Amino acid sequence: xxxxxxxxxxxxTIYLFLxxxxxLLIIYSFNDSKYRGNWNGFTFRWYRELLRDHTIVSALYNTxxxxxxxxxIATIIGTAAAIGIYHMSPKAKTVWMNITxxxxxxxxxxxxxxxxxxxxxxxxxxxxxxxxxxxxxxNIPYVVLAVLPKMYQLNPxxxxxxxxxxxxxxxxFFKVILPEILPGVITGGLxxxxxxxDDFMVSFFTTGSGVNTLSIKVYSMTKLGVxxxxxxxxxxxxxxxxxxxxxxxxxxxxxxx
Amino acid sequence: MRKQWLSAPYGLWAIVxxxxxxxxxxxxxxCSRSPYGNIIYExxxxxxxxxxxxxxxxxxxxxxxxxxxxxxxxxxxxxxxAMMIAGSxxxxxxxxxxxxxxxxxxxxxxxxxxxxxxxxxxxxxNQVLMALKIIDGPLKLLYNHNAVLLGMVYNFLxxxxxxxxxxxxxxxxxxxxAAEDLGATNFQVFARVIFPLSLPGVISGLIMVFMPAVSTxxxxxxxxxxxxxxxxxLIQNQFxxxxxxxxxxxxSMMMITLILITMGLTAKYQREGGRQLW
Amino acid sequence: MDKYIIELQDVTKKFGEKEALCGINLKxxxxxxxxxxxxxxxxxxxxxRIIGGFETPTSGDVYFEGKRINDLPPYQRQINTVFxxxxxxxxYNVFENIAFGLKxxxxxxxxxxxxxxxxxxxxxxxxxxxxxxHSLSGGQQQRVAIARALVNEPxxxxxxxxxxxxxxxxxxxxxxxxxxxxQRVGITFIYVTHDQEEALTMSDRVVVMSEGEIQxxxxxxxxxxxxVNRFVADxxxxxxxxxxxxxxxxxxxxxxxxxxxxxxxxQPNERxxxxxxxxDIQIVKGDEGMMKGIVESVMFKGxxxxxxVKDEGGVRWMIHSIHMVKVGETIGMVIVPDAIHIMKKxxxx
Numbered sequence: 001x002x003x004x005x006x007x008x009x010x011x012x013t014i015y016l017f018l019x020x021x022x023x024l025l026i027i028y029s030f031n032d033s034k035y036r037g038n039w040n041g042f043t044f045r046w047y048r049e050l051l052r053d054h055t056i057v058s059a060l061y062n063t064x065x066x067x068x069x070x071x072x073i074a075t076i077i078g079t080a081a082a083i084g085i086y087h088m089s090p091k092a093k094t095v096w097m098n099i100t101x102x103x104x105x106x107x108x109x110x111x112x113x114x115x116x117x118x119x120x121x122x123x124x125x126x127x128x129x130x131x132x133x134x135x136x137x138x139n140i141p142y143v144v145l146a147v148l149p150k151m152y153q154l155n156p157x158x159x160x161x162x163x164x165x166x167x168x169x170x171x172x173f174f175k176v177i178l179p180e181i182l183p184g185v186i187t188g189g190l191x192x193x194x195x196x197x198d199d200f201m202v203s204f205f206t207t208g209s210g211v212n213t214l215s216i217k218v219y220s221m222t223k224l225g226v227x228x229x230x231x232x233x234x235x236x237x238x239x240x241x242x243x244x245x246x247x248x249x250x251x252x253x254x255x256x257x
Numbered sequence: 258m259r260k261q262w263l264s265a266p267y268g269l270w271a272i273v274x275x276x277x278x279x280x281x282x283x284x285x286x287x288c289s290r291s292p293y294g295n296i297i298y299e300x301x302x303x304x305x306x307x308x309x310x311x312x313x314x315x316x317x318x319x320x321x322x323x324x325x326x327x328x329x330x331x332x333x334x335x336x337x338x339a340m341m342i343a344g345s346x347x348x349x350x351x352x353x354x355x356x357x358x359x360x361x362x363x364x365x366x367x368x369x370x371x372x373x374x375x376x377x378x379x380x381x382x383n384q385v386l387m388a389l390k391i392i393d394g395p396l397k398l399l400y401n402h403n404a405v406l407l408g409m410v411y412n413f414l415x416x417x418x419x420x421x422x423x424x425x426x427x428x429x430x431x432x433x434x435a436a437e438d439l440g441a442t443n444f445q446v447f448a449r450v451i452f453p454l455s456l457p458g459v460i461s462g463l464i465m466v467f468m469p470a471v472s473t474x475x476x477x478x479x480x481x482x483x484x485x486x487x488x489x490x491l492i493q494n495q496f497x498x499x500x501x502x503x504x505x506x507x508x509s510m511m512m513i514t515l516i517l518i519t520m521g522l523t524a525k526y527q528r529e530g531g532r533q534l535w
Numbered sequence: 536m537d538k539y540i541i542e543l544q545d546v547t548k549k550f551g552e553k554e555a556l557c558g559i560n561l562k563x564x565x566x567x568x569x570x571x572x573x574x575x576x577x578x579x580x581x582x583x584r585i586i587g588g589f590e591t592p593t594s595g596d597v598y599f600e601g602k603r604i605n606d607l608p609p610y611q612r613q614i615n616t617v618f619x620x621x622x623x624x625x626x627y628n629v630f631e632n633i634a635f636g637l638k639x640x641x642x643x644x645x646x647x648x649x650x651x652x653x654x655x656x657x658x659x660x661x662x663x664x665x666x667x668x669h670s671l672s673g674g675q676q677q678r679v680a681i682a683r684a685l686v687n688e689p690x691x692x693x694x695x696x697x698x699x700x701x702x703x704x705x706x707x708x709x710x711x712x713x714x715x716x717x718q719r720v721g722i723t724f725i726y727v728t729h730d731q732e733e734a735l736t737m738s739d740r741v742v743v744m745s746e747g748e749i750q751x752x753x754x755x756x757x758x759x760x761x762x763v764n765r766f767v768a769d770x771x772x773x774x775x776x777x778x779x780x781x782x783x784x785x786x787x788x789x790x791x792x793x794x795x796x797x798x799x800x801x802q803p804n805e806r807x808x809x810x811x812x813x814x815d816i817q818i819v820k821g822d823e824g825m826m827k828g829i830v831e832s833v834m835f836k837g838x839x840x841x842x843x844v845k846d847e848g849g850v851r852w853m854i855h856s857i858h859m860v861k862v863g864e865t866i867g868m869v870i871v872p873d874a875i876h877i878m879k880k881x882x883x884x
Contacts, residue, residue: 007341010337010338010341011338011341011353014334014338014414015356017411018356018357018360018414019356020375021372021374021375021411022360022363024374024375024381025367025370025371025374077267077270078267080264080267081263081264081266081267081268083260083264084260084261084262084263084267085264086260087261087263088261088264092261096264096268099268099271099275099276100271102271102275102276102279103275105468105516105520106275106279106513107468107469107471107472107489107513107516108469108472109472109473109474109489109492109493109509109512110279110282110472110492110509110512110513111278113492113493113505113506114279114281114282115274115278116496117281117282117285117502117506118273118274118277118278118281121281134274136270136274137270137274140267140270140271144267194362198362198364200365200475201474201475205496205497214364215364215365215366218364218366218367219366219475222366222370222373222479230367230370233367234363234367234370237363237364237367238363241359241362241363242359245355245359245362249355
C-alpha cells in the first residue's frame, strides 16, 4: 500500500514536471498584464494581437506549407525508396540503410550548417525553397524506416498473385501492394509532417531573411523581449495538437472495433 | 522491371543533400582562411589546432559534462517511470504513454521558453517562494549551468522513457514467472532478468538523450543566456556571427566524431528493434 | 507440336551460382493432371514458376501451344496459379478477391457477378461474397484461391502445394474435390507437392524430381510399381532396397541367395538394385520360407501390421502384413518373382 502511494506520488511529480510549464503558459495567455507575475484579470487581448501580427500569421503559413509539402515529397520518394531497398541484395541493403541512418543520427545542427554550406556553395538564395529541400532531406529517412517493416510483413506472393490474375506491375502496385503498406506510408507521412512542424535547428540555418517558420519566429521573439502573444500562440498550438490526437485516437479505436 | 531503381531518386537526393554537405564541411574544416575571412582551398590543420586551445577545450568538456549529466538524470528518473507504465493496465498504459508523447508534439522552443517564464527573477518560482517568505530577494535561477541541465532533462526525458518502455512492455511475462518459479526474489528478478532484457531500450534511450544534449544550442542559448557556451553555440556562432566557417566545420567534424565514438561504444549492446521510438 | 499445351525444352535455371534446374524436358497434354513430386529443393516449384512466368529460364525454352513464351510476363499468359498459402488479398473480401482478374480485364459488372457466383458455387462457398478473408478457415481460403484462379478461365491451372497448410482429414477431402473440379472444368492442372500419396491419388501422370533433374515421368502405377532407380523407389511408398547382381535373365542374386524374377536384358553379373515392397513379402512358418528371420518389432498401423524382421545375414526387412506375429518369433519369408523389381544402379554424380 505504501509502495503504491509512493509510486503514485513519483508518477504525479514527473507528470507535473512535464506539464507545469505548459499549463503555466496557457494560464498566462489569459492574463491581462504585459509583465507576467501579477494576475491582472482575464483577457483575450493576446489572442487578438496574435492574429493581427502578420509576421506570426505568415510564419504559421510557412510552417504548414513546408510541413505539408515536405511530408508529401518525402512520402513519395521515401516509399519508392523503401520498395527498392526491399528488393536489393543484402550487401546493397546495408549500404542504403547506412545512408538512411545518416540524417537520423547526424545532429540537427550539423545537418543545418552543412546544408547551409551546400546552398551557399550552390549559390542558391536562402528562403522557402532551401527550407523545403532541407526538410525533405531529414524527412525521407523516417518515411523509409516506417515503410520498410511493412514491406517485410508483406506476403511476397501477393504481387505475383496480382500479376498472375492479369494485372500489370503498375496495377499490381496500386491495387495490391500500396493498400497493404498504406499504414506504414501514412505513419511515415505523419511523422515527417510533425518533424517538419517542430523543427527549429535545420530551419534556423537554411532559411533566409524574411522567410520565417513558427520556431524561428518564437526564437527571435524570445530574443527580443517577451510578449505574452507567445503564450497565446503556445496555447493555440497545444490545444490544436490535443485535438488532433483526440481525433487520431478516436479513429484508432474505431478501427479496432 | 528492376525494382531496385525505385530507390534511385532517394539515392540521388541523399548524395546531393546528405552526403555532399558533409563532404563540403569536411573539406572546409581543412581549408585556410584569407585575411578577410574567405575560404581558401589550401590544406591546413589550423582549424583543428585552434580547437585545442584551452578556451575551446573547456567548451568541449562542458558540453560533454552537461550531456552526460542530463543523460544520467534522465535515466535515473526515466527507468522507474518506464517500468511503472509497462506494469500498469492496458488502458492506463495508453494514456500514460500518450501523456509522455504529447509534450513532444508541442513546439520545442515554446517548451523551453516556458522554463524561462518559470525561472526568471520575477518568475513564478521566485514569486511563490517570496510570497511564502522563504526567501527575501529573488534567487538567480536562470542563466546558469543548472538551468541548462534542467532544460535538457525536461526536453529529453521522453526520449529516455519511450524506448525503455517499448522494450519493457514486450518482455514476455513468462520469463519473470520462470525466474520467480526458480526462487528469485523481486530484486533478483529485476537485476538478473528484467534489466538485462531491457538493455537494448536503455541503450537507445541513452543515445537518444545524449545526442541532442551534446549538440543543442537552443537550450543553452535560452536558459544559459550566453553564460553556458556549448559546442552547439560555438558552431552557430562561427557560422552566423564570426563567419569563420572553417573553424565551425572543424568543430562540427569533432561533434560527429564524438557521436560516432558513443555509437561505437554502445553498438555491441544495440540489438535490432532497440532504437525504436514510434 | 500442337498436341502438347506446355512444353519445356532443356530448361535450366541458375540462382547465382546455384543450379536449381539442370536441363528439364517435359511435355504436358491438354486436360492432363500432372504432378511435380519431389523433396524440397528438388526444383519442382522453380519449374512451376517458370511455367507461370515468375521466373525466366537461364537457358532452354518454354512453349505454350507451340509458341515460345520465355519472355511473356505472367499477366499475359493464359495460366493462373493457386499459390502456396493462397496469397489472397487481405484488404479485399471474398467477392473482390475472385473478381480481381475480371475487373482488370474490364469485364462488365453484371458478367463479373454472374461468373463469381458461378465460381463460388463450384467451390461450395455460396453466400460468402461479403466475407472478410481473415474470417475464413484454411480450407475456405483454399477454395477462394482456387475460385480466384479458375474464374479467369485459364488453359492451365498451376497449384503450388495448395493443401500444405490443411490438416490431414481436410487434405483428403480436398484431394478428391480438386480431382473432380479438374474433370469438370476440363483444363490442365499442374500440381506441385512433396506428398507422394497426394501425387499418386490425384494425378494422370507424375513427374518425380530430385536435385534439379527429372528422375521419372509416368502414371502413378508405373511410378509405384516400376521405379527406374533407387531414388524414385525410396521416395514413392516404402520399400526394401537391396544390392543385387543379375546372374542371367530372370535370375537375381541377393543376400547370397538366388531369386527368380521377371526382369531381363541386363549384362551378365551386372550389379543392380532390387526393390521389394513391404506388402509383397509373405510371412510363413519358420522353415517354409525362402529366407528365415527373427521378428524385431511389430507396430499396428490400423489396416496392417508393420513388422521389422532381421534375417540370418543381418539385413532388416520391412514387411506389411495383416497377420499378427510376435516379437522374437522366427518366421519364414516368401518373395514371389512378381514381387521383385530390378533397377539399374544409379550413377551418382
